[in-house]
Structure formats: structure tokens, C-alpha cells
Amino acid sequence: MTITDVRVIVTCPGRNFVLLKIVTDSGLYGVGDGTLNGRELAVAECLREHIAPLLIGRDADCIEDIWQYLFRGAYWRGGPVLNSALAAVDLALWDIKGKRAGLPVYSLLGGKTRQGALAYTHATGETFGEVADNARRFIEQGFKVVRCQCAIPGTVGTYGSGRGNAPTGEALPVEETWEPRPYLQTVPRLFAHLRETLGDEVELFHDVHERLTPIQAARLGKELEPFHLFFLEDPIRPEHKESFRVIRQHTTTPLAMGELFTSKWECLPLITEQLIDFIRCDLAHVGGITEARKIAAIAECYHVQTAWHGPPDISPITHAANVHLDLATPNFGVQEWVVHPPETADVIHGGPTFADGYLHVSDAPGLGCDIDEQAAAKYPYRRAYLPVSRRADGSVQDW
Ligand code: EZ4
Ligand code: CO
Numbered sequence: 001m002t003i004t005d006v007r008v009i010v011t012c013p014g015r016n017f018v019l020l021k022i023v024t025d026s027g028l029y030g031v032g033d034g035t036l037n038g039r040e041l042a043v044a045e046c047l048r049e050h051i052a053p054l055l056i057g058r059d060a061d062c063i064e065d066i067w068q069y070l071f072r073g074a075y076w077r078g079g080p081v082l083n084s085a086l087a088a089v090d091l092a093l094w095d096i097k098g099k100r101a102g103l104p105v106y107s108l109l110g111g112k113t114r115q116g117a118l119a120y121t122h123a124t125g126e127t128f129g130e131v132a133d134n135a136r137r138f139i140e141q142g143f144k145v146v147r148c149q150c151a152i153p154g155t156v157g158t159y160g161s162g163r164g165n166a167p168t169g170e171a172l173p174v175e176e177t178w179e180p181r182p183y184l185q186t187v188p189r190l191f192a193h194l195r196e197t198l199g200d201e202v203e204l205f206h207d208v209h210e211r212l213t214p215i216q217a218a219r220l221g222k223e224l225e226p227f228h229l230f231f232l233e234d235p236i237r238p239e240h241k242e243s244f245r246v247i248r249q250h251t252t253t254p255l256a257m258g259e260l261f262t263s264k265w266e267c268l269p270l271i272t273e274q275l276i277d278f279i280r281c282d283l284a285h286v287g288g289i290t291e292a293r294k295i296a297a298i299a300e301c302y303h304v305q306t307a308w309h310g311p312p313d314i315s316p317i318t319h320a321a322n323v324h325l326d327l328a329t330p331n332f333g334v335q336e337w338v339v340h341p342p343e344t345a346d347v348i349h350g351g352p353t354f355a356d357g358y359l360h361v362s363d364a365p366g367l368g369c370d371i372d373e374q375a376a377a378k379y380p381y382r383r384a385y386l387p388v389s390r391r392a393d394g395s396v397q398d399w
Helices: 040-055 063-071 079-101 128-141 180-198 214-227 241-250 264-272 289-300 316-328 373-377
Strands: 003-011 017-024 029-033 117-123 145-148 175-177 203-207 255-257 348-350 353-355 358-360 369-371 388-390
Touching: 003 040, 003 373, 017 040, 017 079, 029 079, 029 316, 029 369, 040 063, 040 079, 063 079, 063 289, 079 289, 079 316, 117 128, 117 316, 128 145, 128 180, 145 180, 180 203, 180 214, 214 241, 241 255, 241 264, 264 289, 289 316, 316 348, 316 358, 316 369
Parallel strands: 117 145, 145 203, 175 388
Antiparallel strands: 003 017, 017 029, 117 358, 348 369, 353 358
């Protein structure tokens, strides 16, 4: 089955997405997603100018070979831009393989190991009361795991407090402020409040969003121990993996890391030294299902579970890929899940569905998603940036 056409679709149905259609001579095509929030056109141009010409004429069946050819064959390799482009290709090829076999992708990956993927979503708020109310709303909808984020007194636009993570149109990035001292004081109090009001049944956790130093993260993990978090997400910057040893020495709060990683090699020391409990790479940024399933297999040997990144800034196609892999992975842990803006469904059909705490995908062949290219054209790309964060003295802080 030969690849005859590769179409890059950049569209903004509620937010920007970089989508891919790979068409074969048999008429079968596959859909993929390489959306990289805030750097979308870098991926789109990489796909159009550098990758599409390399795909024409290749056998769509050879996913692993095409992956190796694009990753190692290009000499310059890795990083979020190139590996998001690679992910778009990878997802589309798995979609084609599934359609050709008449099987859903989870079946190609070994079949279901569970009936649904345990899901979590984000409760946010300016006050503890608001976070608790929002969490309660999700629990009533069936969520058994809820991520909780809260505004931090004396700072502006704290990550996850309800503002700041939306596309900002043509404007330059919003600048926010953040300080570790009030943050470290507030988060344990938030979880004390949440346990008091929501009880002990529901699983709760928190995303630090890579903002702390190792010793600060160690303190936070320790102080959160009485509230039995499901995990503490992305406590420190992604660059120096060995820093996790410091956190691990001090706390039994489970640790999760990985949405900024772009390859299996970056995951290695964290997994093989058992410095984390959950690996949470983004399929759209590590090179797709092909790379993520290897990460899952490495993690399985070390008691590490998967918690693939599932934010609104990757399309329902990647969310579908997440759940196909979740269903087939014995060491699956939990799946992040959000509802996209309503316009997204005009362009991208399919994607996971949520019921009673779990995510499901259809049994349709492939990923079970489709792209309406005419609808996509009605939603032109709009430049958008993530916010930038600064300390009180004006210096740059990880957002
Ligand atoms: O801020 O994907 O766990 N989820 C997250 C995300 C990230 C966005 C950045 O583009 O941390 O919401
Ligand atoms: Co996160």
C-alpha cells in the first residue's frame, strides 16, 4: 500500500491544531496530529517542506521503518518540533494499518487489557471553595480522579487557576507572576481543605508544572503526604533528570513526570532508577504510538505506570491514540482528559467518550477519527502563545 499524498491541515476550531492526512493508492487514508501549542507552524512547515516529500512512494505498512528513517535517517533528530511532526506521521500510519486490517488500533497493539481507561480532569478555582465545588461537580459526573489547582495569593494567573491556559489570539504572551513561598504555603492547605470537604474516597492530585527546585518539591511532597495524593505531577524542570533523586529521598508522595519529554531516552533514568511512579509523555510530542508503547514496555519492568498527557491543546485524534494505547497497556495508570471547544467537533470527528469515570474508543477500524477538510478551512489559524511567568523581581520563571 503506497503513500500517494500527504496533506497538512492547520486549523483553529476553538484552538489551533496541526493535523495530517496520509493517503494511499488503495484509497485508504489515515489521520494524525502533530499540534505543538504555541509553535504550531514550525511543525506544519516541517511536515510540508521536509517530511511529506520523503513519504511519497513509501509502503504505508512499514511504520517502524518509516519512524527510524525520519528520526535517525535525517541525521538531525529529536526535540519537540521534529518529534511532533514524526508523531503526526506515526498516528496516521497506525490509523491506516487498522483500517487495512479492519481492526481498531488497540487490537493491533495486543488487544484490550481493560474495559475502559480510568480518566481524570482538571478542577480549578480562585479560592479553595471554588476548587472544591468544581471538583464535586466532576465527581458527580463520575470522575474518580481529579486534578486540583488553585490561585496563589499575591501572584497573578497561577497555572491551572482557571485563567491563562487559553489561546490569546494575535496578542503577545500574557505575563504572569509566581513566587515559591506563597505557593508552598497554599498547596498543602488546599488539599487539607479538599480532604475535609470531599472526603477520602476520591483520588486527588496536583500539577506543579515544573516550577519548583528539587528541595522545594521534596518539601511539598512531604507536606502533602497526609492527603494521599494520587501523584504529584511534573514537580521540577525537565532538563536534569537526576534531580529526582533529591525529591524521592524525602517523600512517599507518588511522583509523575514527562509531558515535556520528547523521547524514550529522556525517560530512562527516571524509570530505571524508580525515581517516579507515573510516566506521562505526550504521544503527539514523543513520536506517536510507536515511541510511547516502547516507553510503556520499559516502564512495565520497573513498576512505573503510564499517565499520557491529555490536554486541550492536542486534538481528539491524539486523545483517541492515548486511549487505544491505554486499553492495550498492562501497566496503564490513568488518562488525562478534557473536553474540547464545541467547534472542534465540526472539524475532527470521533475521539474518546467518557462514561462513569472511564474513557472508551469506538471499535471502528484504525483510530476511529476523521478530519473534515472543508470544515477545517472555515477555521483559519490564529497565532497564539502560552503565558510567560516571572518572579516578583522580574526574572523569568518556568511557566
Ligand atoms: O500546560 O499542554 O497536564 N497538563 C498540562 C497542560 C500544559 C499544556 C501546555 O501546552 O500541564 O495543560
Ligand atoms: Co501537566
